[in-house]
Amino acid sequence: MSTPIIEMTNVNKWYGTYHALRNINFTVNEGDKIVVCGPSGSGKSTMIRTLNYLEAHQEGTIRVNGTDMHSKMKDVDKVRMDVGMVFQHFNLFPHLTILQNLMAGPMWVRGISEEEARKTAMMYLERVRIPEQADKYPGQLSGGQQQRVAIARSLCMKPKVMLFDEPTSALDPEMVSEVLDTMVSLAKDGMTMVCVTHEMGFAKAVADRVIFMDEGEIIEENDPINFFDNPQSKRTQNFLGQILQH
Amino acid sequence: MKLNRRIFTFATGVALALSASVSFAGEAMDRVMSSGTLKVATDANWAPQSFLNDENKMDGFDVDVAREVAKRLGVEVEFVTPSWDIITAGNWNGRWDLSVGSMTPTKSRAEVLSFPEVYYYTPASVAVHKDSAAQSVSDLDGKNVGASTASTFDLYLRKDLTIDAEGTPAFDYKITPGAIKSYKDGTAAMDDLRLGDGVRIDGMVGSLPAILAGIENNYPLRVLGDPVFYEPLSLAIDKGDTEFNDKLAGIVQEMRADGTLKTLSEKWYGIDYTTAIE
Amino acid sequence: MLFADTVVGDPAVHKPKIILIMVMVATVLFTLFGLNDTIFGEFMRPVIGEPKESGFFGNASIGLVMAIIVVINIVLIGFLPFRIQILIVWFELLLLFLTFFYSFGLNYQFIQSKIWFMITQGVFTTLYISAISIILASVLAIVGAIAKLSSNGFAFAIASFYTSFFRGLPLLMQVYLIYLGLPQLGYVIDAVPAGVMALTLCYGAYMTEIFRAGIQSINKGQWEASRSMGFGFGLTMRRIILPQAMPLIIPPTGNQFIAMLKDSSLVSVIGVWELMFLARTLGNKDFRHMEMLITAALIYWVLTVCLELVQSRIERHYRTASH
Numbered sequence: 001m002s003t004p005i006i007e008m009t010n011v012n013k014w015y016g017t018y019h020a021l022r023n024i025n026f027t028v029n030e031g032d033k034i035v036v037c038g039p040s041g042s043g044k045s046t047m048i049r050t051l052n053y054l055e056a057h058q059e060g061t062i063r064v065n066g067t068d069m070h071s072k073m074k075d076v077d078k079v080r081m082d083v084g085m086v087f088q089h090f091n092l093f094p095h096l097t098i099l100q101n102l103m104a105g106p107m108w109v110r111g112i113s114e115e116e117a118r119k120t121a122m123m124y125l126e127r128v129r130i131p132e133q134a135d136k137y138p139g140q141l142s143g144g145q146q147q148r149v150a151i152a153r154s155l156c157m158k159p160k161v162m163l164f165d166e167p168t169s170a171l172d173p174e175m176v177s178e179v180l181d182t183m184v185s186l187a188k189d190g191m192t193m194v195c196v197t198h199e200m201g202f203a204k205a206v207a208d209r210v211i212f213m214d215e216g217e218i219i220e221e222n223d224p225i226n227f228f229d230n231p232q233s234k235r236t237q238n239f240l241g242q243i244l245q246h
Numbered sequence: 247m248k249l250n251r252r253i254f255t256f257a258t259g260v261a262l263a264l265s266a267s268v269s270f271a272g273e274a275m276d277r278v279m280s281s282g283t284l285k286v287a288t289d290a291n292w293a294p295q296s297f298l299n300d301e302n303k304m305d306g307f308d309v310d311v312a313r314e315v316a317k318r319l320g321v322e323v324e325f326v327t328p329s330w331d332i333i334t335a336g337n338w339n340g341r342w343d344l345s346v347g348s349m350t351p352t353k354s355r356a357e358v359l360s361f362p363e364v365y366y367y368t369p370a371s372v373a374v375h376k377d378s379a380a381q382s383v384s385d386l387d388g389k390n391v392g393a394s395t396a397s398t399f400d401l402y403l404r405k406d407l408t409i410d411a412e413g414t415p416a417f418d419y420k421i422t423p424g425a426i427k428s429y430k431d432g433t434a435a436m437d438d439l440r441l442g443d444g445v446r447i448d449g450m451v452g453s454l455p456a457i458l459a460g461i462e463n464n465y466p467l468r469v470l471g472d473p474v475f476y477e478p479l480s481l482a483i484d485k486g487d488t489e490f491n492d493k494l495a496g497i498v499q500e501m502r503a504d505g506t507l508k509t510l511s512e513k514w515y516g517i518d519y520t521t522a523i524e
Numbered sequence: 525m526l527f528a529d530t531v532v533g534d535p536a537v538h539k540p541k542i543i544l545i546m547v548m549v550a551t552v553l554f555t556l557f558g559l560n561d562t563i564f565g566e567f568m569r570p571v572i573g574e575p576k577e578s579g580f581f582g583n584a585s586i587g588l589v590m591a592i593i594v595v596i597n598i599v600l601i602g603f604l605p606f607r608i609q610i611l612i613v614w615f616e617l618l619l620l621f622l623t624f625f626y627s628f629g630l631n632y633q634f635i636q637s638k639i640w641f642m643i644t645q646g647v648f649t650t651l652y653i654s655a656i657s658i659i660l661a662s663v664l665a666i667v668g669a670i671a672k673l674s675s676n677g678f679a680f681a682i683a684s685f686y687t688s689f690f691r692g693l694p695l696l697m698q699v700y701l702i703y704l705g706l707p708q709l710g711y712v713i714d715a716v717p718a719g720v721m722a723l724t725l726c727y728g729a730y731m732t733e734i735f736r737a738g739i740q741s742i743n744k745g746q747w748e749a750s751r752s753m754g755f756g757f758g759l760t761m762r763r764i765i766l767p768q769a770m771p772l773i774i775p776p777t778g779n780q781f782i783a784m785l786k787d788s789s790l791v792s793v794i795g796v797w798e799l800m801f802l803a804r805t806l807g808n809k810d811f812r813h814m815e816m817l818i819t820a821a822l823i824y825w826v827l828t829v830c831l832e833l834v835q836s837r838i839e840r841h842y843r844t845a846s847h
Contacts, residue, residue: 052752054748054751054752077754077756078754080751080752080753080754081753081754083752085748085749085752087745087748087749089745091743091745091746091748091749092749093746093749093750093764093768094768095767095768104753104763105753105754105755108755108759108763109753109754109755109759153753154753157753157754287795290801290805290808291804291805291808292808293808293809294809297805297808297809298802298805298806298808298809299809300637302638302641302645302806305809326715326795327795327797327801327805328715328793328794328795329792329793329794329795331793332700332703332704332793332794332795335704337704337707337708339707339712340712341707341712341714433808433811433813437813460811463810463811464811465811
């Protein structure tokens with residue numbers, strides 16, 4: 001249980017003169033479920049996007065699955081195949097059916113046969129409980145359904161780790177739980193996950209560790225019980241006070 | 247047409263500036279003999295010299311002359327129809343071997359082309375609408391006169407015509423037009439003139455055979471006075487191949503001597519234009 | 525269609541004031557035109573007497589009658605449903621045009637004797653030159669658009685120089701430059717390839733901008749999603765971005781093709797026997813230019829209409845393919 005899949009060491013990133021990430025250090029081991037939270041603009045999305053090189057960092061090292069993310073395009077593409085990512089706005093391919101969305105990656109990148117890709121795709125569609133939508137287009141589905149499809153699409157690539165970038169923030173409130181349920185069941189199956197989210201209920205239920213970020217820094221990293229009941233930093237206390245008072 | 251003309255001038259300039267490729271003696275001759283085909287560039291829009299006949303094939307006086315030349319060379323003939331500007335710009339790069347296009351061998355053209363032999367003469371005449379009051383050529387002084395662009399008729403109106411071919415009859419500039427209107431070809435000038443006296447132009451200068459052909463086809467035109475000049479018309483080839491030049495000159499002289507040219511002229515014009523009438 | 529207001533009043537052409545104005549304006553126009561020596565004058569002979577001597581009275585009364593006929597026609601059309609209105613107005617305008625052409629007193633036998641050649645030689649050449657050019661131009665446009673969107677300064681510079689240069693020169697000049705200029709560099713190019721090359725380069729430059737705008741309009745999230753799954757650049761472009769950009773690219777590309785069909789007439793200057801070349805030359809011997817020009821005009825128009833139909837088919841296809 002202690003093989004590190006992601007290691008960030010002294011990572012710094014700037015947008016021009018704006019210091020977006022400051023000295024980020026953290027490690028994700030196989031099977032870990034990490035929740036990252038923090039106020040908007042705290043750098044949590046930027047941080048998770050550096051993990052599969054959708055954003056480039058300028059200083060420090062990021063190793064994913066043993067590959068240094070400052071290296072060649074070929075390596076980056078290899079890492080990306082093993083790292084699933086779920087976006088706030090789903091980003092399904094609107095010109096492909098649900099089934100085609102799921103089969104695209106395995107067929108085009110992994111070179112898996114169409115038949116096998118279809119079998120895998122249907123399996124994961126059933127897993128996220130919408131097999132009947134297979135032949136529809138993304139635009140015909142609700143937001144919650146689309147996000148479940150997006151999760152299934154990532155799973156079809158058989159990733160070693162899943163990144164979630166605010167997967168429920170763009171959803172109508174009544175659809176949040178169906179997506180969270182999917183994520184919880186994924187966690188129970190032992191998937192390694194890094195989630196940027198404000199869903200504290202989810203954090204309490206599944207997270208091994210919760211990371212609080214502010215102004216590009218990791219302020220606090222703790223197990224959920226201590227994080228929620230006994231936050232160390234003043235900024236964490238303020239943040240939790242704001243989002244939990246409702 | 248102005249723009250067209252300018253582009254042409256520019257393109258010619260570029261062509262001349264870059265002109266590094268000089269053909270070698272005998273090159274054109276060898277090409278014709280080895281391919282067994284004489285490629286002739288001629289206009290398809292110049293009845294009765296060259297045009298598309300009822301079977302949509304090239305036909306006309308120039309076309310017949312070209313056929314005869316090819317026959318005497320012992321090769322097949324093939325016609326291509328680039329625009330007149332491109333033919334007279336020279337530097338053909340072997341795209342075609344010969345122009346039989348009633349071309350006047352002017353000095354400036356002689357800088358880019360060789361003229362093996364004059365094969366006939368065209369009287370250049372002034373035409374007006376049949377309702378025109380003009381009685382002599384000089385009545386068009388100060389009026390709008392049309393001619394096809396870059397042609398000898400155009401140059402005549404501009405008083406800038408030099409025909410340096412041997413046996414060119416002398417001529418005077420008898421018109422001082424108010425404005426010169428340039429056309430794509432002589433037919434376009436005739437089409438403007440037929441609209442009425444002075445509607446677009448008051449008169450035009452063109453080749454007498456073309457004007458007569460128009461009148462025969464019910465163009466309401468009238469030939470004004472005597473021809474203003476006689477244009478010698480020659481075969482043209484790209485510069486550089488004297489062997490080909492001499493061979494063609496010999497063939498044309500032969501055709502004149504045995505009466506072939508005269509017969510063809512009478513076939514197409516009803517008149518023998520192959521000698522200048524002074 | 526534009527936004528249709530839910531409040532629907534009487535059509536404008538049914539308002540008495542507007543009908544009156546239309547009748548007055550039409551009367552004045554027809555009167556000024558002076559129709560008493562035309563066939564309409566003959567129709568009015570019982571009222572105005574000898575048409576040629578009827579003068580202003582004749583002209584004015586013919587004008588009034590004509591105006592009333594035209595306005596009644598307009599008012600009646602106003603009662604019809606949308607689709608039938610379109611059909612009738614199209615039909616009437618077409619009839620007007622044909623009457624206009626008819627008034628030239630064309631020799632139809634001559635047209636009949638030439639039209640087959642115009643189609644087999646002219647239309648065929650025009651179409652295949654345009655088709656080859658539009659395909660090559662599309663390829664060029666994709667490459668150009670990618671280069672223009674790339675962060676590679678070298679590629680961007682070449683692409684932007686290319687679009688600037690070839691959009692900046694008249695197409696006719698490009699035809700001349702390629703046909704006369706390339707041989708100076710040692711390659712003697714034939715007329716048809718020279719024409720295709722000029723059309724390709726010129727339209728490729730315009731279409732580069734169309735493709736660039738199409739590609740740019742696709743949400744960045746689509747790139748991120750496919751790149752995060754390990755799709756390479758080419759795969760993302762081919763399978764994800766271009767298919768989505770197509771509905772945006774197709775309509776202006778169709779317009780370009782229609783424009784190219786007509787611009788291909790410029791290659792007639794280097795002696796290619798396409799439709800325009802034949803329109804100018806076929807009537808030469810018999811002085812039947814109007815016949816050939818009008819025939820060619822109608823052929824161009826029919827071709828354009830066909831292309832418009834194909835275009836709307838393709839557009840509909842892409843609309844239904846992605847919801």
